[in-house]
Each structure stands twice: as C-alpha cells, then as structure tokens.
Amino acid sequence: MLTEKVKVLIASVMAVVITVGIARFAYTPMIPEMMSGAGLNNALAGMLATANYAGYFSGALLISFIRSSGLKIWLYKAGLLGAVLTTGLMGCTSQEWLWYLLRFLSGLSSSAGVLIGAGLLMSWLLRQGHKPELGIFFSGLGIGIVMTALLAEMIRLRFSWDQQWMIYGFSALILLLPVWWWSPDYRRCLPASAAAPTYEARRISPFMLLLQLAYFCAGVGYVVTATFLVAIAEASPLLEGRGWLIWLVTGIAAAPACWLWDLLVRRQGDWLALLLAYLLNAASVLLLLMTTGLAGVMLSAIIYGVSFIGIVSMTLAMVGRLYPENPSRPMGRLTFGYGIAQMLAPMIVGYLAQSEGSYKSGLLITLVVIIVGAVLLTGAWFVQQQGMEPDDTAQSSVDVLDYEGL
Template sequence: MHATSCVAANKAAVSHRAAPPWRAVFAGLCATLVGIGLARFAYTPLLPALIDAHWFSASAATYLGAANLVGYLAGALLGGPLSARWPVRALLRGLMLATAISLLACAWPVDFAWFFGWRVVSGVAGGALMVLAAPTVLAHVTPQQRGLVSGMIFAGIGLGIAASGTLVPLLLRQGVGAAWVGLAVVSLLLTALAWNGWPSAAPVHAAGNAHAAAARPVAKGALRALTVSYALNAVGLVPHMIFLVVFVANGLGQGLAVGAQYWVVFGLGAIVGPVLSGYMADRLGFGTALRIAFGVQALALALPALGVIGHGGLIVSSVVIGAFTPGIVPLVLGRVQELLAHHPSLQKAAWSRATTGFAVFQASAAYGMSWLLGHSGGHYALLFAVGGVALVLALLTDLVAGRLHRVQ
C-alpha cells in the first residue's frame, strides 16, 4: 500500500514538472526558427549587403556562408554525444543562447577569422538543435500525433525562410550591423519564450519499449536506404534553395525584384509545408508519405528542367520545393522512429546520421552545381535536371529497400 502511494506520488511529481505539450511544441518551433531559420537563411539577403558595405569581398562573403554549413555538420555529429554528457534541457537552452550570441558577435566585422568563427558556432548550434530538439519533444507525444507535431516544430525553418525575405530588409534600413543586432534580439526573445517549455521528465513509455528491443531485430538495411534517400533529397532542394532568385533574375532576364517575389512564394510554401507533410504522415503513414514527397518533388523539378517556366509553372515548382525544404524533415524523422519503434535508444543516433548525410550532400551539391553552372555557360535547366534525377533515385532507393525489408 505504501509502495503504491509512493509510485502515485512520483507520477504526480513528474506530471507536475513536465511542461504542457503545447509549450514543448512551441519550444521546438523556436529552436528550429533560431538555429536554422534565422542563423542560416537570414544570411542569404544579408550577403549582398555585406559586400555593398565593404565588410568583405564577394568571394570572402561566400566562404563565410559556407562556414555555417561546416558548423552544421559538426553539430549534427556532436548532438548525440553532447546530450549524453549534459541534461538535454540545459543543453537545448545553451545551444539557443549560443546562436543568439553568435548573431550578436557578427554585428562587428573585426576580421575574417572572427566572423568565420562565429558563423561556425551558429552552424554547430543549429546542427545540434536539429538533432536534439524534435526528438526531445516527440518522446512525450503519442505516436498518432507525431506527424503533425513534428511538422509544427519544423515549421520554424519555414518561418525563418519567410523572415529572411521580410524582416532582414527592414533591419537593413538601419545598417548591416543593426541588422545583425536585430536578429540577435529576436533570437534572444525566442530563447526566453522557449526557456521553460522544454520537457524535464523522461517519457513514461520509454521503459515499456525497452523490453521489446531484444526481441525485434534492427532494420539496418532500411535505415541505410533511408539515409541515402534523405541525402539525395538534399541534392534536389539545392537548385531552388540556392539558385531560384538568380535564375529568375538573370536566367530568365526578369530582374531581381521579380526573383525576390518568387523567393517569397518559396517561403510561403516553406511555412505550411512541414505541417501539411506531418498531417499527411499521420493519415497515410510516414513511409507512404515519404514516397509521395519524393515523387511530387521530382515532378516539381521537371517543370523548369523541361522548360515549363511560365508564370504558373514556376510558381507551382517554387511552392512545392519550398514546402518540402523543411517539410521533408518531419517525414524522415518520423520514418526513423517507425523503423526503430522497438529500439528507442537508437533513434537519436540514427537521426544524427541521417542529418549528417543530408548536410554533406547539400553542401557538396551547392558547390558542385555552382561549378556546373559556370562551366555550362549559365545553363540553369541542367541544375534542375540534376536535382530531379536525384529525387527519382531517392524514390527508387526507398521503393527497393521497402521491398527487401518486407521480404526479410
């Protein structure tokens, strides 16, 4: 009787300490907004301003943009080990604070090394937040709600993309340094809002899953295929994510103003994409939703690749790829959790590997397509074709792996 009352008291205490689910979801959204949305995507509209203000040369500013990707790779690899050494709640708070500090430090162009170092810091924090934030929140969510909840968390990336086309130009009216300060203030505010939202208690269902782990083999082949498909998807996103504005402005000769309008369309798709893909996954399952995503993206890239670049066709293509730029993330994370449903202790490491593969292929594709564009005489359609082929390969990899997994 005494033991029963102690257990009940402990459960009540845990329930009291745990943050309400909506607060945890909001904290996750703030983390992706700060770590990826602002720290990475806000640099795109800041890039020409850095050059015009003579802070850095054009080539140096480009390398500084790559610094965030280098840090992101490191952060994706370090997220798991860091969470094993420190309480994840304190770690998530520290990572968001580090991002805000890195943005503030960029308000003073001391020299190239100073700026590069702080851009690496923002990348490390962003990569670790990407690996840790969503799984921390989803561990406290029922499986039936994980698609929609993860979509809401990763909607922060889309909000950051949209902010990069609206907030940053407004901040730049006060100068480049003031723009960095403004981004830092916004990040600090979001960090404060998320501070007490992170879950502090272990999920009650974790222990129950541990007993099934020994009886269920790990689907290693399916996990490897998922990592490859996710990495190939990263290649498919690069043509729009990096070259959309310059394609419209220079490739189609419509000017930067029109190119910026398509970037806004891309950003609008990025806001709703994660929520819609998460909702689709809850209804159809993550595996089916993921295959639909690969196919739809391939079709969207085929439009500009085949020259279907009228106003309507380019809007459709921009919206779809914009939606899945962040929208593919909750689908892959959910699929990892499906494949490792009986091995919860392995989920974080598998998600870290998938995130690392995505980052490697994305950075490699960005540099490779830049080289291809220069050596093809500005043939933008070729970039979209490469992206489309990568997504077809992602779909085929997933389909073949699915069949082999069912046979096994």
C-alpha cells in the same frame, strides 16, 4: 489563458525560428546584400554556406555521443544564445575568416536547437501524456523563413548590410524571451543519463544503403535552393528587388506542409507520399531552369517549400516506425549522408556560378541528383516490399532523446 502545453509548444517553435529560421535562413536574403555591400561573390557565398552546414553536421555528431541529459539541456540553452550572438556578430566584421567561424558556430547552434530541441519536446510530451507529434515543431522552419523574408523587405533599403545582420540578431534576442519564460524544466522529465545503446555490429543492409543514398540526393536538392534561391531571383532583371517575396512564399508554403503530408501518408502510405515529394522537389528546380518570370519562380518556391519539408519529416518519421526499438541508429546514418550533401553542394554550385556567371549548370546538376534520388528511393521501396531488409533494430532500452540521431 494559454495552457502549459501551448506555452511549451510556442517556446519550442520559437527556438527553431531562432536557431534555424534566423541563424541559418537569414543568410539566404543576406547574400545579395553582402554581394553589393561587402564584396561577397558566388564562390565565397557557397563556401560560407558549407561552413554553416559543417557546423550543423559537427554538432549532430557531437550530440550523438553525449549521454548526460543535464549536458544536453545545457547545450540546448547555449545553442539558443549562440544563435543570437553569431547572427549579430556577422555585422561586426568584414574579415572572411571570422565569417567562416561565425557561420560554423551558427551551424552548431542550429543543431542544438533542432536536434536536442526535438528530443526535449518529445520527452516532455510523453511525460505529460500528450501525443509525441513533432509536426508543429518542424513548422518553425517555415515560420522562420517567413519572418526573415518579411524582415528583409523592411530593412534592406534602409540599412547597410552590416546593420541588417545586427537587426536580425536583435530580433532573435527578442524571440528568445518567450523561449526562456515558457520552456519547462526539462530535468524533471528526463533521466540523469541515457544508457548507451548496445547492438550487434552488422553490415549495412541494401535497404538502408539505398535509403541513405536517396536521402543524400534529397540533401542536395534542399541545400542548393535554400542557399541560392534569393540570389538566383535577384540576378534576373525581371525579379530584381523581389527576392524577399520569393523567400516569403517559400516559407508560407513550408509552414503547414508537414500536416498536409501527414494526411497524405495516412491515405496513400509512406512510399507514395515520399516519392511524390522527391518528384515535386525536382519539378521546383526544373522550373528555375525553364523560367525567369515572377510567376514561374514563385511557383518553384511554393513547390520547393512544400517538398523539402515533406521529405525530411516523412523520411525521419518512416524510419522511426520501421525501426522503433532503436531509431537513432538508422536516423544517424541518414543524417550523415544529408549532412555531407549540405557541405559539398553549396561549394560546388557556388564555384560553378562564379566561374560561369550563371546558376544553370549548378541547377542542372541538382536536378539530375534529385531524379537519381527518386530512383534510389524506388529501389529502397522495392527492397522493403520484398522483405529483404534485415531487422536492424537494437534489443536495448533507448530513451526518447535518442531521436536526436536525426
């Protein structure tokens, strides 16, 4: 018999798989399919990715202004249904403007599944007397990548691009069942509404500015590979037909990475572990530039999967510890930079790939940006060690759902 905690954790992870693993990450293996079957080009592929991230960013901003717990729960459920519908409907049209709309709405669904979902789970864990650890929650990102990779290989030769989208949508619908069955009544562990946090308006500190800029750079490193990895692999004659395998390896590497990084943080501290994650992320891009062979690209995928999830989880956890009284404020600042990067980078790299017929320039720019991010992170570390960052915490009562400022 599964305990209630296990059921709730499974439901939460499946929600991430639906709203991000399928609704977002299915697009990555679908890019080559749509290029060959629907006339998609690199520039349009990048613009559609930008539309998706614009939806996620818009959802994050919307959520940050909502104080009603009941409304947040409703939006969480709407996001789950929206993820299923926007995925399946991608196969029902070949109109570009509808693709833009569906990818934008899919991004909104992803923000509900991840941001609201994390807050709801944390609230429930605290109320039940469990440790508020979200490592297993974020493992849903890696699990989602694995599932989309395996499904891509099973259907890519048997079905057309539009049928493949519908299959992804149906798969998300099946996964929705345990979420519906095993999710608790979150209304019982949340206040009716959250008090609006009050804090003194302050100028952004040098520490937060450096950290925000570093996280922006990390956003570039994340989104370029997440969007174009399979397309890069399929564009190589040596890797044609193996893009799904590259994507599968990425997910397998990402799924357990949060726990591994947690262990490293306990032994070496936040900053060393985080700097290592940035450097590994840069190494994954460098490998894509240096090699087109299967072994090299697979190694790049492994390093990327481990590093990107580590950067996200460790940065947000560290900020939560540095500003425990009001984590939503600095997390919101970080999300802003990360979201802007996710909107701009795919558009720029897609345009360069379309105009030059190669991803090299886009990857080179990405590599430089990540290295700059590592330098900025080192600067933030130095400022923090010198005790130069101000007390940016708010002297207010902030409920657990304020973690949705991620």
